[in-house]
Amino acid sequence: MSAVDRFEKIPNNVNLGEDRRLQRALETWQPDYIKWWMEMGPTDYQKDLIYLRTAISVEPSGWAHFDYVKMPDYRWGIFLAPPQNDSQIGFGDYAGQAVWNEIPGEFRNWLRRIIVTQGDTEPASVEQQRLLGHTAPSLYDLRNLFQVNVEEGRHLWAMVYLLHRFFGRDGREEAEELLARRSGNPDKPRILGAFNQPIENWLDFYMFTMFTDRDGKYQLLALSESGFDPLARTTKFMLTEEAHHMFVGETGIQRVVQRSCELMKQDPNEDARAQGGIDLKTIQKYINLWYSLSADLFGGEISTNAANYFGASLKGRSQETSYSDHQVKSGSYDMFVIEDNKLVQKDVPLRNAMNEILRDSYIEDCQRACDRWNKVIEQADLHFRLTIPSRRFNRHIGIYSDFQFTPEGELISKEEWERRKDEWLPSEADRAYVNSLMKPVSEIGKIANWQAPPIRGINQNPFEFEYVKFQ
Ligand SMILES: [Fe+2]
Numbered sequence: 001m002s003a004v005d006r007f008e009k010i011p012n013n014v015n016l017g018e019d020r021r022l023q024r025a026l027e028t029w030q031p032d033y034i035k036w037w038m039e040m041g042p043t044d045y046q047k048d049l050i051y052l053r054t055a056i057s058v059e060p061s062g063w064a065h066f067d068y069v070k071m072p073d074y075r076w077g078i079f080l081a082p083p084q085n086d087s088q089i090g091f092g093d094y095a096g097q098a099v100w101n102e103i104p105g106e107f108r109n110w111l112r113r114i115i116v117t118q119g120d121t122e123p124a125s126v127e128q129q130r131l132l133g134h135t136a137p138s139l140y141d142l143r144n145l146f147q148v149n150v151e152e153g154r155h156l157w158a159m160v161y162l163l164h165r166f167f168g169r170d171g172r173e174e175a176e177e178l179l180a181r182r183s184g185n186p187d188k189p190r191i192l193g194a195f196n197q198p199i200e201n202w203l204d205f206y207m208f209t210m211f212t213d214r215d216g217k218y219q220l221l222a223l224s225e226s227g228f229d230p231l232a233r234t235t236k237f238m239l240t241e242e243a244h245h246m247f248v249g250e251t252g253i254q255r256v257v258q259r260s261c262e263l264m265k266q267d268p269n270e271d272a273r274a275q276g277g278i279d280l281k282t283i284q285k286y287i288n289l290w291y292s293l294s295a296d297l298f299g300g301e302i303s304t305n306a307a308n309y310f311g312a313s314l315k316g317r318s319q320e321t322s323y324s325d326h327q328v329k330s331g332s333y334d335m336f337v338i339e340d341n342k343l344v345q346k347d348v349p350l351r352n353a354m355n356e357i358l359r360d361s362y363i364e365d366c367q368r369a370c371d372r373w374n375k376v377i378e379q380a381d382l383h384f385r386l387t388i389p390s391r392r393f394n395r396h397i398g399i400y401s402d403f404q405f406t407p408e409g410e411l412i413s414k415e416e417w418e419r420r421k422d423e424w425l426p427s428e429a430d431r432a433y434v435n436s437l438m439k440p441v442s443e444i445g446k447i448a449n450w451q452a453p454p455i456r457g458i459n460q461n462p463f464e465f466e467y468v469k470f471q
Pocket residue numbers: 122151152155216242
């Protein structure tokens with residue numbers, strides 16, 4: 001592991017300077033990346049000074065450096081977590097063998113697909129969020145948005161490094177494609193559904209970072225177990241940064257909930273909207289939407305791809321060491337399928353249920369956050385409770401996608417769905433209302449009426465801090 005020079009053209013701890021060909025390839029890609037950033041990254045604010053953290057090492061004690069940076073000058077680097085001591089594959093058919101430091105030829109295509117799919121989500125989310133700076137509820141939130149954006153940019157770098165380093169020419173072509181696809185563009189869309197959805201307001205943004213970035217967390221956890229060690233080590237370090245993105249989402253929603261409760265208390269009819277806030281019912285609809293879009297990202301419930309990736313020791317489960325059987329050659333998973341228009345229980349071979357097992361860990365994590373939001377409502381002495389909908393609700397991928405379900409998971413007819421879907425998902429009117437609240441607040445220490453300030457600021461600074469210096 002080499003030391004890190006953060007003033008290098010491409011800061012890294014992978015000895016880039018010793019591999020001239022690779023260095024040249026990445027330095028050729030770099031201006032294309034910057035061009036993409038200027039075209040598709042945050043609109044405006046590129047000349048302003050943003051109080052950002054930059055990854056400068058992989059030491060848990062001091063991996064980040066905070067300072068004012070203009071976004072195009074951000075040091076997007078390549079960092080791999082240190083190799084594990086035992087360096088043994090932890091699961092699948094190759095469990096117990098030494099980890100791979102080069103691509104195993106027979107799994108080359110699967111690995112490329114895994115890396116490209118992960119890589120594609122990173123620039124996609126930056127594109128989805130590019131207009132949000134103009135309506136940020138506070139300087140603190142504006143800074144958090146840009147922090148998430150630059151780090152998603154770095155995650156793209158992390159995947160592009162793997163493509164350039166290990167896949168030769170087709171890897172370089174894939175790296176160019178990652179800059180060519182566009183979120184929401186019907187001709188050249190991003191690969192996964194949720195990454196083509198519009199994020200048009202800050203409630204969408206908090207939901208996205210809560211639910212969609214959290215899907216990312218579980219994908220990264222599964223990949224950080226990979227037998228292909230460079231992938232395991234790069235995703236391990238990405239998780240360090242990802243934690244902040246999910247913090248932005250979870251606490252962002254918690255603050256909206258808190259503000260909603262305060263405004264309900266101020267209103268004779270407990271009507272948060274009458275006081276210019278976002279009512280809890282609308283928050284619930286946004287949860288239903290973004291939770292279900294993100295649940296789709298785990299893929300089909302019964303999946304041969306997932307079984308293949310697990311068998312090939314490429315993609316494990318979250319916290320693989322917490323399981324006792326790492327081969328999973330037998331055993332089954334009990335799930336609900338639809339037969340003759342009825343929900344019935346069915347046993348599926350465990351390896352084919354790997355997506356569902358990962359989704360289970362995700363759902364548990366989402367429920368934990370939801371319980372915290374409900375504590376806020378409970379403390380305000382209000383009766384409303386937020387819920388995480390059933391895994392069957394509003395799905396577009398997998399065995400439930402051809403059917404309609406209530407948020408409680410009950411099978412219903414298409415007609416009933418059409419009649420009632422505005423009760424469960426944001427309607428045009430809800431969207432118009434939430435969008436109408438989105439007015440920027442850019443004075444130090446001030447915040448929009450629909451949002452509550454955070455308990456503390458960034459890097460031990462208070463909320464009342466100049467997180468963005470407009471130039
Ligand atoms: Fe990311």
